[in-house]
Amino acid sequence: MTDQDHSRRTFLTRVGLGCVAATGLASIGATGRYLFPAVLYEPSMKSKIGRPSSFADGSITFLSESKIFVYKSPQGIYAISAICTHLGCVVTQTETGFSCPCHGSVFDGDGVVTRGPAPRGLPWLDVSMTPGGQLVVDRSRQVPPGTSLKV
Amino acid sequence: MMETHSTGIKSEAEIGGVRGLLRHVYRSVIRHGYPDTPRNRSLVIISNLFLHIHSVRVHKNSLRAGYTLGLGVLSFVFFIILAVTGVILMVYYIPSPDQAYDRIKDLEFVIPGGRLIRNLHRWSAHGMVAVVILHMARVFYTGSYKNGREFNWVVGIVLLVLTLGLSYSGYLLPWDQLAFWAVTIGANIAASPVELTDALGITEYADIGGMTKRLLLGGNEVGADALIRFYVLHCVVLPLAAAVGIGVHFWRIRKDGGLSRPGEKAHGHNGEAP
Ligand code: HEM
Numbered sequence A: 001m002t003d004q005d006h007s008r009r010t011f012l013t014r015v016g017l018g019c020v021a022a023t024g025l026a027s028i029g030a031t032g033r034y035l036f037p038a039v040l041y042e043p044s045m046k047s048k049i050g051r052p053s054s055f056a057d058g059s060i061t062f063l064s065e066s067k068i069f070v071y072k073s074p075q076g077i078y079a080i081s082a083i084c085t086h087l088g089c090v091v092t093q094t095e096t097g098f099s100c101p102c103h104g105s106v107f108d109g110d111g112v113v114t115r116g117p118a119p120r121g122l123p124w125l126d127v128s129m130t131p132g133g134q135l136v137v138d139r140s141r142q143v144p145p146g147t148s149l150k151v
Numbered sequence B: 001m002m003e004t005h006s007t008g009i010k011s012e013a014e015i016g017g018v019r020g021l022l023r024h025v026y027r028s029v030i031r032h033g034y035p036d037t038p039r040n041r042s043l044v045i046i047s048n049l050f051l052h053i054h055s056v057r058v059h060k061n062s063l064r065a066g067y068t069l070g071l072g073v074l075s076f077v078f079f080i081i082l083a084v085t086g087v088i089l090m091v092y093y094i095p096s097p098d099q100a101y102d103r104i105k106d107l108e109f110v111i112p113g114g115r116l117i118r119n120l121h122r123w124s125a126h127g128m129v130a131v132v133i134l135h136m137a138r139v140f141y142t143g144s145y146k147n148g149r150e151f152n153w154v155v156g157i158v159l160l161v162l163t164l165g166l167s168y169s170g171y172l173l174p175w176d177q178l179a180f181w182a183v184t185i186g187a188n189i190a191a192s193p194v195e196l197t198d199a200l201g202i203t204e205y206a207d208i209g210g211m212t213k214r215l216l217l218g219g220n221e222v223g224a225d226a227l228i229r230f231y232v233l234h235c236v237v238l239p240l241a242a243a244v245g246i247g248v249h250f251w252r253i254r255k256d257g258g259l260s261r262p263g264e265k266a267h268g269h270n271g272e273a274p
């Protein structure tokens, strides 16, 4: 066996093994990609919640579908998420704000944590108005606490 | 042709007739005589797939009930009960948000024997988790993870994780409030690397927690996709993985020279005494 044969054989072996490895990695990658949801079969993060007039002045309304509390105050309309920032249970309304049934987190009326284990306050969510006068809450967009929509 | 048969039987077929044939078939199933000699006793074990899980000869200590407390075997028995009752439950259970809860209720209240099967499955599931943890404690307190058995300890850890995974994935299937919120919480625990990536300010680029959660639930919330994913994990992926893992676990016990026992010579891979 000459040196040339040897190097050719080594080269082809490496190319072959490289192809096998590349195919294997590509299959793993493709399978991983396949498992990630490309389509979401769940309610949209944006929901129309009606006209401002359908909320009474000074009221707090719980919308169970989109899991939000809608406030109508003199400053305007704003929405606070009802999903506990600890591990995702839905909080219930109390006299002083909200409390979580799962591990006892307590929040005040502005969603600020007053007792753990929740690490953060309840998020305030983006509220906007369609040209047709419908309120829209986008649960995928948070706004700084205190933000409200003048109506 | 018959002369070369591995059992060394030759003349039955020559006897001819139905009797000869039956005897021939019998000898091909039961390949040994009555277990009244040491050799035949060994053959009983060796020539049977299920019995050969145990070796023909074991050290007296391995059979001492007070040593293993039978905890490993109990884990295995629970696993078998779960596999059998699980398959029976699969006949009626349908993993869809519209039907799952009603199907479980029908199993409880309408289908004859359904409640027994369901409760066998549920209690065995709780039992298996408890017993696997106790088995692990036994192995730890008897120091049986040493002397080359380190690898089998690691196999055991894999089995522990699989056991907990089976328990968690099965919990969602009844699709009741308890199931829904337990899995919501579990998925958010899986998403907890978000706290770390948030603190580092890199969640936007490397959202490991969020990706894990979406992979598990097939979405952002516990819905139809989460149910079917958990069903596939619970009924196919994890049981198969556990069966393979248990096979490796038992095989390693044999390769490690049977169970640990007092006075055993240290033969760890690094040659150190325990
Ligand atoms: C599906 C779960 C499991 C099953 C079915 C199982 C089964 C068994 C069985 C039947 C034995 C024989 C001795 C005995 O009965 O105690 C054994 C031994 C052993 N198991 Fe497990 N086991 C499981 C999980 C674990 C876990 C979680 C660990 C530790 C992390 C572990 C580590 C070991 C070790 C190191 C031995 C050898 C003990 C010795 O040599 O004395 N196993 N296992």
Ligand code: FES
Pocket: A084, A085, A086, A087, A088, A089, A100, A101, A102, A103, A104, A105, A116, A117, A118
């Ligand atoms: S989920 Fe609200 S306190 Fe844990």
